[in-house]
Amino acid sequence: MKQQKMLIPTLREVPSDAEVASHKLMLRAGLIRQLASGVYSYLPLGYKVLKKVEAIVREEMDKSGAQEILTSAIQPAELWKKSGRWDAYGPELMRLQDRHQRDFVLGPTHEEVFTSLMRDEVNSYKKLPVNLYQIQTKYRDERRPRFGVIRAREFIMKDAYSFDTNTDGLDESYKAMYDAYHRIFTRCQLNYRAVEADAGTIGGHGGTHEFMALSEIGEDTIVHCSACGFAANIEKAEVIDLNSGTDTATNANVEPVELVETPNVKTVKEVAEYLGIEAGKVIKTLLYKVDDDIVAVLLSGDDELNEIKLKNLFDAELIELLSDEQVESITGDKPGYVGPINLIDKIKIVADNKIQYADNAVCGANKVDYHYKQVNYPRDFAVEKFADLRNIKEGEPCPKCQAAVSFSQGIEVGHVFKLGTKYSEAMGAKYLDENGSSQLMVMGCYGIGVSRTVAAIVEQHSDENGIVWPKEVAPFQVHVIPVNVKNDKQRELATLIYEQLLAKGIEVLYDDRQERAGVKFKDADLIGIPIRVVVGAKADEGIVELKLRTTGASRDVSIDDIISDILAEL
Amino acid sequence: MKQQKMLIPTLREVPSDAEVASHKLMLRAGLIRQLASGVYSYLPLGYKVLKKVEAIVREEMDKSGAQEILTSAIQPAELWKKSGRWDAYGPELMRLQDRHQRDFVLGPTHEEVFTSLMRDEVNSYKKLPVNLYQIQTKYRDERRPRFGVIRAREFIMKDAYSFDTNTDGLDESYKAMYDAYHRIFTRCQLNYRAVEADAGTIGGHGGTHEFMALSEIGEDTIVHCSACGFAANIEKAEVIDLNSGTDTATNANVEPVELVETPNVKTVKEVAEYLGIEAGKVIKTLLYKVDDDIVAVLLSGDDELNEIKLKNLFDAELIELLSDEQVESITGDKPGYVGPINLIDKIKIVADNKIQYADNAVCGANKVDYHYKQVNYPRDFAVEKFADLRNIKEGEPCPKCQAAVSFSQGIEVGHVFKLGTKYSEAMGAKYLDENGSSQLMVMGCYGIGVSRTVAAIVEQHSDENGIVWPKEVAPFQVHVIPVNVKNDKQRELATLIYEQLLAKGIEVLYDDRQERAGVKFKDADLIGIPIRVVVGAKADEGIVELKLRTTGASRDVSIDDIISDILAEL
Structure with missing residues (x-):
C-alpha cells in the first residue's frame, strides 16, 4: 500500500482528552477517531490490526471446535423480559423502539439469543455439546466511557456460549475455552494473567476466570501470590480470618463506653486525627440498599468494602450505597455520625470479620458532632452476621498458602464463565437424554473484548516514540x-x-x-x-x-x- | 467439519411464512433463523457463505484501491441534522437516546460519518482521491420486511464513499467501482445486469447504476432493449413522446362535453366498463402531496404513474398520495369523481405528455356519481405543465433506439451513485487545491447488499431439491x-x-x-x-x-x- 493516499492522519500533538498511552497513541498514529463519547471509527491502519486480532481469535476458536455464527445486535425485549434482565440490567442497556413501538435492546451480550436459538433448534443429547461463537458489535451505555476503545459504548466482542448435557461436559467445554484463550493472548503477545474472578451466585460449578492484560492503567486489581501461583481479581480474593476461634467475649482492657464531642469531624481520617488514634480503631458504618432492604455494613476504618462480597452475601441483584439524604431520612442521623450502637433496632447489621475483635474502638454516636469511644463487641452492639466483606491488602496472607500477596493492575480482555442452568432454565432450553427424559442444557459463556485487546496490545507495546507492533498483529x-x-x-x-x-x-x-x-x-x-x-x-x-x-x-x-x-x- | 455436532437444523417442511425460494431454502437448509421481523441470525452454514461473499467484496474493493475502515452503527443525531436527513428520512430511520437523552440513529447509510471524517482528516489535494469502504451492519426499519434477508431491518452492507478533487476524478472513481462491481457479481455467479437508475436531482454528473440480480421475485422492474443494449430501472426509463409536435388544438371529432350519470362507478376499470370505452380513454386524476403543495396529476387510464418522475419534476423531498379523506377535504369531492375541469382554480395540475392528446376522453365531473364525456384538451381543461410522468410499458419504444423494450424483474444487489457535492457541502468537507484555494470534495457512494447478495445467489442457484452452491461461495x-x-x-x-x-x-x-x-x-x-x-x-x-x-x-x-x-x- 502506498502511503501518500492512505488515510493515516498522524498527529504530532498529544490529544488533550486522552489520558492513557494506548488512547493517545491510537489517536496519534491515526488508528482511530472518536465519533461520539465512547463511539469510535477504525481507520485503515487500526482496522487492519483489529482484523488481525479477529483472525487470531477466529482461528483458535475454530481449532477448539467452536462454530461461528452471526446474530443481530438488535434483540426483542421479550427475550430480555423472559431472562429477567430487562428489569435487572439498568441504564447500561441501550433500548429503543421500532416504528410499531415495539421494544428492543442493543445487545451488551447474547445469552438470551443463543439460548433461545439452541432451545428451538437442538433437542437431543446426540447433537450436544455445541459451542457457538460470534465476533460482533456490542453496546453498553457506560456511565463514563474512557481510555479510548478500552471502555467504549460500541465495541467489538467475541462471545461464545457452550451447551452441554451435564456439568462434566461443561468442565470440558470450559477447559477448551480456557486453553484457547491462553493461545489467543499469547499470540497477541500480551503480558497477561488468568485470574479467578467473582462468579456471583450462579457460577456454582467451579467458577470463572478473567484474562487480565497487566497494565498500570488497568481498572481491575489483581491479587497474586508468587509462592503458590494464586491469582484472583480483588473482587474475588478471600481474606482469611486469622483470628477465627478467638473468644471475642473476653477482649482485654475493656473500658466503659464514653460519648465524646467531635464537632465537624466526620470521615474516618478526621476522626482518627482528632482523637489521635489509628484509622483501624475506627468502626465505619456504611448504609446500603440491598435489593429492597436497607443494610448497615461495619468495617474497620482502614479497610475497603468489597461490594461484590456484600452482594454475594445477600445473593442480591443490586446493591447501592445510600445517598446522604437517604441516610438521614432512614436513621434520622447525619451521615458521618451513624454508628452500630442501638442501630440494630432499626436496620439489619452485617460486619466484616475483623469487627468482631473490635477492642476499645470508636464509632459514630448516631448524634451530630458526637462519637463513642471504648466501644467493644459484643458488649456494646449487636451484629446479625459476620463475613468476609473487605478487600484484601497487599502483603496480607494468600488465601491458598498464606504467603504475602502482591497486587497488579489489569485490563480485562477475556472472561470465561460457567453459567450452569441459569439461562437454560429461564429460556426453557432443554434436550432429551439417552432415556428420553427432558433435561436442562448446562451452559458456559466466554467473552473476549476484541477492540479492547487491540488497545491492551498498544498499552504494552510502545515506547516514547510510538507503537511497537508485535509481528502477528502489525498492520x-x-x-x-x-x-x-x-x-x-x-x-x-x-x-x-x-x-x-x-x-x-x-x-x-x-x-x-x-x-x-x-x-x-x-x-x-x-x-x-x-x-x-x-x-x-x-x-x-x-x-x-x-x-x-x-x-x-x-x-x-x-x-x-x-x-x-x-x-x-x- | 463433522456434521453430527454442527448446528445445521435442516427442515423437511416448507416454512409457512416464507414466500420465495431463497427464503424457504435458507430456512430449510439451516442457514438462517428469524429472531424478530426482519432480523435474522446466520447459523454456521449461512455465516460461512456470508463470509465468502464478504471476502470476494473485500478482495475486489482492495484491488480497486479502496481502503477498508470500520465506523460505528450508532451515529449522533447532530450529523444527521447537519445533512438534513434527520428530518427528511422518515420512519425507516431507527432512532434512540442514550442515558443522557442524547439522540442517536442506527445508520441506514454512512454519508454523514464518512464525509465528516474526511472533512476533519484530509485537507489537501495531495491526499486525494480517497475511496473508503466498510462491510458493516446497517439498519432500516422497513414498513414491510419480507423475503427473509432480502428485505431485512438489520443487514450487512458494503458501503463505500469516494472523495475526489473534481468531477473528472469522480468519473474515474465511479468507473473503478462500476468495474469492481462487475467482477464481484460475476465471481458470485449471479445472472445480473447493471441498469441506469434514478439519480434524483443530485446525481447531476452522469448518474447512477443499479446492479440487479435477475429474478422473478425482484421488486424492481428492469426495462431493457435487446437492439441497443439499453437497460434501466423502470423508475428511470424515459417514455418518448412520439406525438411531440402534434397540434393539440386541432383534435378531430370534437364533440361538446356531456355530463353523464355514473352511479357508484369510481375506478378507471369501472368507468370504462360502464361506458363501454377503452381504459385509455379515461383520464385519471390523482391528488398528491408534493412537499407542502397539493398537486393533481393527470394520466391516461391505462398508464401507471411513475412517482420518481413526479418527485423529480418538482425537485421534491417527499411525495405522498392523498388519502380519501384528504381528497374530500381539499376538493370537496368524493375520490373517484375528481376531474380536471375547473380544478385548476383550486389546485396545481400537471399531466403526463399523453394527456395533451386527449380526444373525446372521459373524466370525473367533481360531483358524486357523475363523469364528463367528450372531454378534450385544451378546450375543456387547463394544465400547468406536461411532462413524462408515467411508467414505460413492455413493447413501447426504447428511449435510445426506439426498438421495442422488454421487462425483467430484478433484486437490487448493488448501487453506484455520483453524489457530487451534496454532502461535502452540507458537512463542509473541503480541501485546498494546488493554488491554495478551498474547494468542495466531489463524492460518490457505492453500496452492496452483502446479505441480500447471498439470498440472490440462492434464488438463482437452486432446484426442486435444494440449493446448488456455486463453488466460490459454497460453505x-x-x-x-x-x-x-x-x-x-x-x-x-x-x-x-x-x-x-x-x-x-x-x-x-x-x-x-x-x-x-x-x-x-x-x-x-x-x-x-x-x-x-x-x-x-x-x-x-x-x-x-x-x-x-x-x-x-x-x-x-x-x-x-x-x-x-x-x-x-x-
Missing part, C-alpha cells in the same frame, strides 16, 4: 521508506524492494510521500511497523538500511540480500 | 457421506478421504451421523455442497461414488483416484 510487516522520493535512484530502488516484497505476499507500506526525512521517520516510529527499510544516500552503492522497530537496531544491507534478510527477520 | 467444497457409519469399512474409508482432503486445505463436511441414507442424501441435496463423495456398498472394493450437485451426474471412482478427481473438479 504491515515492512515499511519501505525512500528518504527522498525525488531522487531517482532512491525511488527506483525503494519501488523495486516494495514490489519484490508484495510479490512474496508480504504486507508492505511504501512511504511515497514528498515529505522531509524527519517527518517520515517520526511517522514510521509512531505507526510502529516491525521492519523498516530506509533507502537513502547509499542507494547509489546498492546499500539500504534495515531497522527493527523493537530494538531500534539498524544495519546496512546490500540490495542483493535485503529480501532474504527481511524474510529471515519475519 | 464447503466437498461433502463426504458414508452411507452407514456403523459399517467399519465405510467409516474408515470415508474418514480417510475426509482427512486427506482436510490436509490439502479443502473445506469438507463429513456426515458422521447415524441417520438413514435417505435422510443424509436429502440433507445433502438441500445444503447443496458442490461435490459429494458417497462411501457405500462398494467400499469393500475400494470404490466410492463422486456426484456433482450441479448436474447430478455421478460416477464410481477408485479410492486411489478420488482425491485427484476431486481436485480436478475444483
Whole structure:
C-alpha cells in the first residue's frame, strides 16, 4: 500500500482528552477517531490490526471446535423480559423502539439469543455439546466511557456460549475455552494473567476466570501470590480470618463506653486525627440498599468494602450505597455520625470479620458532632452476621498458602464463565437424554473484548516514540521508506524492494510521500511497523538500511540480500 | 467439519411464512433463523457463505484501491441534522437516546460519518482521491420486511464513499467501482445486469447504476432493449413522446362535453366498463402531496404513474398520495369523481405528455356519481405543465433506439451513485487545491447488499431439491457421506478421504451421523455442497461414488483416484 493516499492522519500533538498511552497513541498514529463519547471509527491502519486480532481469535476458536455464527445486535425485549434482565440490567442497556413501538435492546451480550436459538433448534443429547461463537458489535451505555476503545459504548466482542448435557461436559467445554484463550493472548503477545474472578451466585460449578492484560492503567486489581501461583481479581480474593476461634467475649482492657464531642469531624481520617488514634480503631458504618432492604455494613476504618462480597452475601441483584439524604431520612442521623450502637433496632447489621475483635474502638454516636469511644463487641452492639466483606491488602496472607500477596493492575480482555442452568432454565432450553427424559442444557459463556485487546496490545507495546507492533498483529510487516522520493535512484530502488516484497505476499507500506526525512521517520516510529527499510544516500552503492522497530537496531544491507534478510527477520 | 455436532437444523417442511425460494431454502437448509421481523441470525452454514461473499467484496474493493475502515452503527443525531436527513428520512430511520437523552440513529447509510471524517482528516489535494469502504451492519426499519434477508431491518452492507478533487476524478472513481462491481457479481455467479437508475436531482454528473440480480421475485422492474443494449430501472426509463409536435388544438371529432350519470362507478376499470370505452380513454386524476403543495396529476387510464418522475419534476423531498379523506377535504369531492375541469382554480395540475392528446376522453365531473364525456384538451381543461410522468410499458419504444423494450424483474444487489457535492457541502468537507484555494470534495457512494447478495445467489442457484452452491461461495467444497457409519469399512474409508482432503486445505463436511441414507442424501441435496463423495456398498472394493450437485451426474471412482478427481473438479 502506498502511503501518500492512505488515510493515516498522524498527529504530532498529544490529544488533550486522552489520558492513557494506548488512547493517545491510537489517536496519534491515526488508528482511530472518536465519533461520539465512547463511539469510535477504525481507520485503515487500526482496522487492519483489529482484523488481525479477529483472525487470531477466529482461528483458535475454530481449532477448539467452536462454530461461528452471526446474530443481530438488535434483540426483542421479550427475550430480555423472559431472562429477567430487562428489569435487572439498568441504564447500561441501550433500548429503543421500532416504528410499531415495539421494544428492543442493543445487545451488551447474547445469552438470551443463543439460548433461545439452541432451545428451538437442538433437542437431543446426540447433537450436544455445541459451542457457538460470534465476533460482533456490542453496546453498553457506560456511565463514563474512557481510555479510548478500552471502555467504549460500541465495541467489538467475541462471545461464545457452550451447551452441554451435564456439568462434566461443561468442565470440558470450559477447559477448551480456557486453553484457547491462553493461545489467543499469547499470540497477541500480551503480558497477561488468568485470574479467578467473582462468579456471583450462579457460577456454582467451579467458577470463572478473567484474562487480565497487566497494565498500570488497568481498572481491575489483581491479587497474586508468587509462592503458590494464586491469582484472583480483588473482587474475588478471600481474606482469611486469622483470628477465627478467638473468644471475642473476653477482649482485654475493656473500658466503659464514653460519648465524646467531635464537632465537624466526620470521615474516618478526621476522626482518627482528632482523637489521635489509628484509622483501624475506627468502626465505619456504611448504609446500603440491598435489593429492597436497607443494610448497615461495619468495617474497620482502614479497610475497603468489597461490594461484590456484600452482594454475594445477600445473593442480591443490586446493591447501592445510600445517598446522604437517604441516610438521614432512614436513621434520622447525619451521615458521618451513624454508628452500630442501638442501630440494630432499626436496620439489619452485617460486619466484616475483623469487627468482631473490635477492642476499645470508636464509632459514630448516631448524634451530630458526637462519637463513642471504648466501644467493644459484643458488649456494646449487636451484629446479625459476620463475613468476609473487605478487600484484601497487599502483603496480607494468600488465601491458598498464606504467603504475602502482591497486587497488579489489569485490563480485562477475556472472561470465561460457567453459567450452569441459569439461562437454560429461564429460556426453557432443554434436550432429551439417552432415556428420553427432558433435561436442562448446562451452559458456559466466554467473552473476549476484541477492540479492547487491540488497545491492551498498544498499552504494552510502545515506547516514547510510538507503537511497537508485535509481528502477528502489525498492520504491515515492512515499511519501505525512500528518504527522498525525488531522487531517482532512491525511488527506483525503494519501488523495486516494495514490489519484490508484495510479490512474496508480504504486507508492505511504501512511504511515497514528498515529505522531509524527519517527518517520515517520526511517522514510521509512531505507526510502529516491525521492519523498516530506509533507502537513502547509499542507494547509489546498492546499500539500504534495515531497522527493527523493537530494538531500534539498524544495519546496512546490500540490495542483493535485503529480501532474504527481511524474510529471515519475519 | 463433522456434521453430527454442527448446528445445521435442516427442515423437511416448507416454512409457512416464507414466500420465495431463497427464503424457504435458507430456512430449510439451516442457514438462517428469524429472531424478530426482519432480523435474522446466520447459523454456521449461512455465516460461512456470508463470509465468502464478504471476502470476494473485500478482495475486489482492495484491488480497486479502496481502503477498508470500520465506523460505528450508532451515529449522533447532530450529523444527521447537519445533512438534513434527520428530518427528511422518515420512519425507516431507527432512532434512540442514550442515558443522557442524547439522540442517536442506527445508520441506514454512512454519508454523514464518512464525509465528516474526511472533512476533519484530509485537507489537501495531495491526499486525494480517497475511496473508503466498510462491510458493516446497517439498519432500516422497513414498513414491510419480507423475503427473509432480502428485505431485512438489520443487514450487512458494503458501503463505500469516494472523495475526489473534481468531477473528472469522480468519473474515474465511479468507473473503478462500476468495474469492481462487475467482477464481484460475476465471481458470485449471479445472472445480473447493471441498469441506469434514478439519480434524483443530485446525481447531476452522469448518474447512477443499479446492479440487479435477475429474478422473478425482484421488486424492481428492469426495462431493457435487446437492439441497443439499453437497460434501466423502470423508475428511470424515459417514455418518448412520439406525438411531440402534434397540434393539440386541432383534435378531430370534437364533440361538446356531456355530463353523464355514473352511479357508484369510481375506478378507471369501472368507468370504462360502464361506458363501454377503452381504459385509455379515461383520464385519471390523482391528488398528491408534493412537499407542502397539493398537486393533481393527470394520466391516461391505462398508464401507471411513475412517482420518481413526479418527485423529480418538482425537485421534491417527499411525495405522498392523498388519502380519501384528504381528497374530500381539499376538493370537496368524493375520490373517484375528481376531474380536471375547473380544478385548476383550486389546485396545481400537471399531466403526463399523453394527456395533451386527449380526444373525446372521459373524466370525473367533481360531483358524486357523475363523469364528463367528450372531454378534450385544451378546450375543456387547463394544465400547468406536461411532462413524462408515467411508467414505460413492455413493447413501447426504447428511449435510445426506439426498438421495442422488454421487462425483467430484478433484486437490487448493488448501487453506484455520483453524489457530487451534496454532502461535502452540507458537512463542509473541503480541501485546498494546488493554488491554495478551498474547494468542495466531489463524492460518490457505492453500496452492496452483502446479505441480500447471498439470498440472490440462492434464488438463482437452486432446484426442486435444494440449493446448488456455486463453488466460490459454497460453505464447503466437498461433502463426504458414508452411507452407514456403523459399517467399519465405510467409516474408515470415508474418514480417510475426509482427512486427506482436510490436509490439502479443502473445506469438507463429513456426515458422521447415524441417520438413514435417505435422510443424509436429502440433507445433502438441500445444503447443496458442490461435490459429494458417497462411501457405500462398494467400499469393500475400494470404490466410492463422486456426484456433482450441479448436474447430478455421478460416477464410481477408485479410492486411489478420488482425491485427484476431486481436485480436478475444483
